Amino acid sequence: MKKILSTIFVSCMFATTMMAQEATAPAKKQYVPEEGDFGLSVSLNPILKYVGNAFNNSDNNSLESLGGEPFAKYQGSFKDKDLLPDVSIMGKYMLTDEWGLRANIGLNLGAIYDREYVQDDKAIAQNGLSEDKVIDQTKTTKNGVSIMVGGEYRKGEKRIQGVFGMGLLFALQNSKTIYTYGNEMTTVNQTPSTSSIGALNGTKRTLMTNGEGADVYTGITGSAGVEYFIAPKISLGAEVNLSAYYVFRSQRRSVYEEYNPQKEIIEEKTERIKPRSREFHLGTESIGGALTLNFYF
Numbered sequence: 176m177k178k179i180l181s182t183i184f185v186s187c188m189f190a191t192t193m194m195a196q197e198a199t200a201p202a203k204k205q206y207v208p209e210e211g212d213f214g215l216s217v218s219l220n221p222i223l224k225y226v227g228n229a230f231n232n233s234d235n236n237s238l239e240s241l242g243g244e245p246f247a248k249y250q251g252s253f254k255d256k257d258l259l260p261d262v263s264i265m266g267k268y269m270l271t272d273e274w275g276l277r278a279n280i281g282l283n284l285g286a287i288y289d290r291e292y293v294q295d296d297k298a299i300a301q302n303g304l305s306e307d308k309v310i311d312q313t314k315t316t317k318n319g320v321s322i323m324v325g326g327e328y329r330k331g332e333k334r335i336q337g338v339f340g341m342g343l344l345f346a347l348q349n350s351k352t353i354y355t356y357g358n359e360m361t362t363v364n365q366t367p368s369t370s371s372i373g374a375l376n377g378t379k380r381t382l383m384t385n386g387e388g389a390d391v392y393t394g395i396t397g398s399a400g401v402e403y404f405i406a407p408k409i410s411l412g413a414e415v416n417l418s419a420y421y422v423f424r425s426q427r428r429s430v431y432e433e434y435n436p437q438k439e440i441i442e443e444k445t446e447r448i449k450p451r452s453r454e455f456h457l458g459t460e461s462i463g464g465a466l467t468l469n470f471y472f
Contacts (some may be wrong), residue, residue, distance in 0.1 A: 197199070204336050206404040208275070208471040214267035218244045219466040245281035245321035246463075247346035247392050253422070255387075258319040258348035260285060264340040265467070277340060279323040287315045296358045297339070309357025311370040313351040323396065338412070340398040344420055347387035353384050360441050365434040374431075382443065383430040391472070394420020394456075407472040415459060422454040 208214060210354045243265035246255050254293060263281030270276065290312045298307035325342020360369035367380075374381035400414030427449035 184217065193472045194217075194267040198388055206268050206407050206408050207329070207332060207336055208267075208272075209407060210269055210271045212269045212408070212471045214269070214275075214469055214471045216243060216267070216467040216469045218242065218265075219411075219468055220244060243279060243281070245346070246279055246323045246344055246396065246418075247281075247321040253346060253348060253390060253392055255348060256318050258350060259346070260319055263321060267471075268351040268386075269471075273329050275327050275329070277323075277325055277327050277342065279321070279342075281319075283317070283319040285317050287313075287317070289313045289315075292373050293370040293373075294368050296364055296368050311357055311373050312355045313372050315351055315352040315353070315399070317350045319346070321346040327398075336402045336410075336426075337404050338398075338400050338402055338414065340396075340400075340414075342396050342398075344392065344394045344396055344418065346387065346392035349425075350386035352384050352386070353382075356380070357458050360432050360434065361454055362434065362439055362441065379431045379433045381429055381431045385425075385428055388425040388449070390425075390429040391423040392420055394418055396420075402469060410469045410471075412469050414465060414466040414467070417457075419457045420455075422456070424454075426451050446472050 241264030242262035246261040260283040292308040295307040298305040322345045323342045327340035330337040369375040396418040398416040402410040402412040404410040429446045
């Protein structure tokens with residue numbers, strides 16, 4: 176009986192010791208992303224540029240564009256940095272350990288108001304010594320958006336993974352300037368006083384211009400790259416993309432007002448400056464965030 180009790184006691188002590196060791200054993204580190212993880216990526220290209228400029232004594236060195244890089248940046252006709260966003264949000268969501276969704280979204284929306292004084296023609300007509308002034312104003316809107324949505328497949332379970340993606344691309348940029356004048360154009364005052372921000376050309380005065388028109392960019396992209404995990408769920412990535420896309424450019428036009436001597440009225444007219452056009456591009460120029468720092472959580 177004593178031997179049986181001794182055996183049971185030793186077995187319980189052994190089991191307790193093993194359970195304690197398992198409880199205190201360090202958990203296995205999970206380096207690569209798992210099902211249900213979200214990811215955010217930051218482009219390292221601005222950082223590398225900043226470091227390079229620091230060594231060549233560049234006076235124009237900043238990290239203002241630190242973040243994701245839009246896929247449409249610098250592509251084809253999409254070269255106007257005043258319209259397209261310099262920074263985007265690059266994010267991912269893992270549907271499984273191997274398959275995930277990815278998105279790259281950048282926005283740049285803005286309006287610029289410029290105002291200047293000009294003499295008040297009506298007050299001058301009533302009193303030649305009048306110093307009254309009115310205001311001319313321009314409102315320029317500049318908008319740009321860049322979007323990529325798609326999926327990715329990951330291969331590898333240790334610190335290095337191959338990442339292969341596919342996505343749809345869309346981008347839009349446009350600008351428009353609207354002119355508002357303090358002095359009205361009338362049948363009596365056919366060439367009203369106009370400030371320097373206005374656009375009076377002979378008997379024509381511009382009311383609206385749409386700049387270079389609106390550009391619409393749409394296509395597909397495929398990518399191949401690698402991620403090396405320097406810490407659990409923190410990786411350095413490198414990626415190259417092959418993209419095929421169309422650029423549709425809208426008509427460039429201007430709206431102006433002018434005195435019509437035959438009808439003796441002020442008319443608004445639309446002048447067509449440049450017709451619609453389109454472009455097609457296929458190549459590896461759309462590199463997106465080529466070098467990235469990635470976080471998964």
